[in-house]
Amino acid sequence: xxxxxxxxxxxxxxxxxxxxxxxxxxxxxxxxxxxxxxxxxxxxxxxxxxxxxxxxxxxxxxxxxxxxxxxxxxxxxxxxxxxxxxxxxxxxxxxxxxxxxxxxxxxxxxxxxxxxxxxxxxxxxxxxxxxxxxxxxxxxxxxxxxxxxxxxxxxxxxxxxxxxxxxxxxxxxxxxxxxxxxxxxxxxxxxxxxxxxxxxxxxxxxxxxxxxxxxxxxxxxxxxxxxxxxxxxxxxxxxxxxxxxxxxxxxxxxxxxxxxxxxxxxxxxxxxxxxxxxxxxxxxxxxxxxxxxxxxxxxxxxxxxxxxxxxxxxxxxxxxxxxxxxxxxxxxxxxxxxxxxxxxxxxxxxxxxxxxxxxxxxxxxxxxxxxxxxxxxxxxxxxxxxxxxxxxxxxxxxxxxxxxxxxxxxxxxxxxxxxxxxxxxxxxxxxxxxxxxxxxxxxxxxxxxxxxxxxxxxxxxxxxxxxxxxxxxxxxxxxxxxxxxxxxxxxxxxxxxxxxxxxxxxxxxxxxxxxxxxxxxxxx
Numbered sequence: 342x343x344x345x346x347x348x349x350x351x352x353x354x355x356x357x358x359x360x361x362x363x364x365x366x367x368x369x370x371x372x373x374x375x376x377x378x379x380x381x382x383x384x385x386x387x388x389x390x391x392x393x394x395x396x397x398x399x400x401x402x403x404x405x406x407x408x409x410x411x412x413x414x415x416x417x418x419x420x421x422x423x424x425x426x427x428x429x430x431x432x433x434x435x436x437x438x439x440x441x442x443x444x445x446x447x448x449x450x451x452x453x454x455x456x457x458x459x460x461x462x463x464x465x466x467x468x469x470x471x472x473x474x475x476x477x478x479x480x481x482x483x484x485x486x487x488x489x490x491x492x493x494x495x496x497x498x499x500x501x502x503x504x505x506x507x508x509x510x511x512x513x514x515x516x517x518x519x520x521x522x523x524x525x526x527x528x529x530x531x532x533x534x535x536x537x538x539x540x541x542x543x544x545x546x547x548x549x550x551x552x553x554x555x556x557x558x559x560x561x562x563x564x565x566x567x568x569x570x571x572x573x574x575x576x577x578x579x580x581x582x583x584x585x586x587x588x589x590x591x592x593x594x595x596x597x598x599x600x601x602x603x604x605x606x607x608x609x610x611x612x613x614x615x616x617x618x619x620x621x622x623x624x625x626x627x628x629x630x631x632x633x634x635x636x637x638x639x640x641x642x643x644x645x646x647x648x649x650x651x652x653x654x655x656x657x658x659x660x661x662x663x664x665x666x667x668x669x670x671x672x673x674x675x676x677x678x679x680x681x682x683x684x685x686x687x688x689x690x691x692x693x694x695x696x697x698x699x700x701x702x703x704x705x706x707x708x709x710x711x712x713x714x715x716x717x718x719x720x721x722x723x724x725x726x727x728x729x730x731x732x733x734x735x736x737x738x739x740x741x742x743x744x745x746x747x748x749x750x751x752x753x754x755x756x757x758x759x760x761x762x763x764x765x766x767x768x769x770x771x772x773x774x775x776x777x778x779x780x781x782x783x784x785x786x787x788x789x790x791x792x793x794x795x796x797x798x799x800x801x802x803x804x805x806x807x808x809x810x811x812x813x814x815x816x817x818x819x820x821x822x823x824x825x826x827x828x829x830x831x832x833x834x835x836x837x838x839x840x841x842x843x844x845x846x847x848x849x850x851x852x853x854x855x856x857x858x859x860x861x862x863x864x865x
Contacts (some may be wrong), residue, residue, distance in 0.1 A: 522604030546634030816840025
């Protein structure tokens with residue numbers, strides 16, 4: 342009887358249950374407890390600004406460091422994901438543990454996290470594998486890898502149901518990444534998934550340079566990334582690496598993954614990109630000798646139009662010394678004159694004229710020679726160190742804005758450098774072309790020294806710019822931002838939550854530092 346039963350069992354169809362890949366990064370890169378993890382991810386998402394897009398996100402760039410370092414940056418990308426339209430996610434990262442001759446696709450089964458298991462889209466994985474010999478089914482490199490796993494809890498909180506295709510790459514040519522992208526795009530179209538799939542490039546930015554060098558390297562890399570031009574990005578990476586910045590080990594730790602996602606996104610109709618958030622580890626820990634850069638970006642279709650700048654907050658500015666954004670829009674001239682009179686902080690008419698001329702000359706010469714010129718000035722007020730923002734507007738729309746929040750360079754040098762940076766290194770826009778120069782209007786905002794205040798009662802609406810600081814986190818609004826808020830409380834809540842990554846009411850707490858400053862702004 343037992344022999345007959347054994348024979349029947351052997352003859353029956355065999356069902357093989359594959360155990361989920363265990364969560365290798367839980368407890369290290371992110372919390373291992375379910376409730377703690379949910380609270381952390383939901384907090385990041387709640388504090389991230391919602392960026393409206395003309396169409397759905399086709400792809401995103403996100404960092405993969407520990408959540409305490411890059412979780413808030415990553416959240417700004419995940420907040421753009423439309424939960425109603427996505428049911429497949431292709432996550433591409435570079436292997437940190439294996440040197441791969443071919444890219445490794447996790448072909449079937451599932452990935453476990455403290456929030457549950459995420460199923461592999463085995464049919465899509467097999468279609469991709471069948472279309473290219475540059476990838477192979479290989480689970481082993483995925484077992485210890487964190488760069489894909491750390492993305493899953495965010496996806497589990499923003500998408501109701503989805504499957505994934507995890508792909509790990511290693512060193513390969515730009516041409517090979519384009520071929521892999523072609524295989525992915527063709528497979529998605531073949532299965533009718535091209536409009537319901539999200540692509541993710543999991544990559545950090547610069548590794549281990551000093552803070553200032555990281556800001557410069559990351560700005561240049563993001564400028565090429567948002568141009569959605571992989572050959573240009575590769576050229577930019579080689580150029581940055583050739584600059585021999587001390588301690589810089591890499592510009593993008595997963596460059597092949599970024600190339601592949603850029604190529605694939607373009608094949609699926611993406612033609613526009615936007616940097617949503619950026620920072621580096623120095624902003625979190627306070628250490629500036631050796632940092633890692635992080636950024637979140639989204640790639641989407643604008644149907645042939647440039648992404649529209651929202652009227653509520655049209656002018657994000659990337660700061661060079663503080664690496665934090667500062668939303669503001671051009672203040673009407675009538676308001677500027679009132680502000681200047683009340684603060685007593687100004688630049689002489691001759692100084693204004695000289696600075697505007699220097700800014701335009703800097704853009705023209707940098708465009709012509711590739712090098713930012715050094716301009717000597719005999720005007721004493723322009724030789725004094727000052728913090729400054731340079732804003733470029735084209736036919737009423739923002740075209741670039743970069744600045745500093747600390748007075749490290751003479752005013753003339755700061756304006757010269759920031760003008761070129763706004764034209765050619767603002768990662769949200771393509772580089773300014775020669776044909777655009779005639780339509781570009783330059784605005785310069787010179788910041789007064791920062792003054793610490795005891796509480797919010799000392800902050801004057803429509804007069805003071807404000808910087809908030811708590812521990813390693815800080816954020817700044819220029820005075821021009823006041824026009825977007827009816828109440829001081831709303832202004833400060835937004836500054837804390839959206840710019841500094843703090844609780845909205847952090848400005849009320851005694852351990853939070855508040856600083857005020859004024860701005861003298863003038864334009865062509």
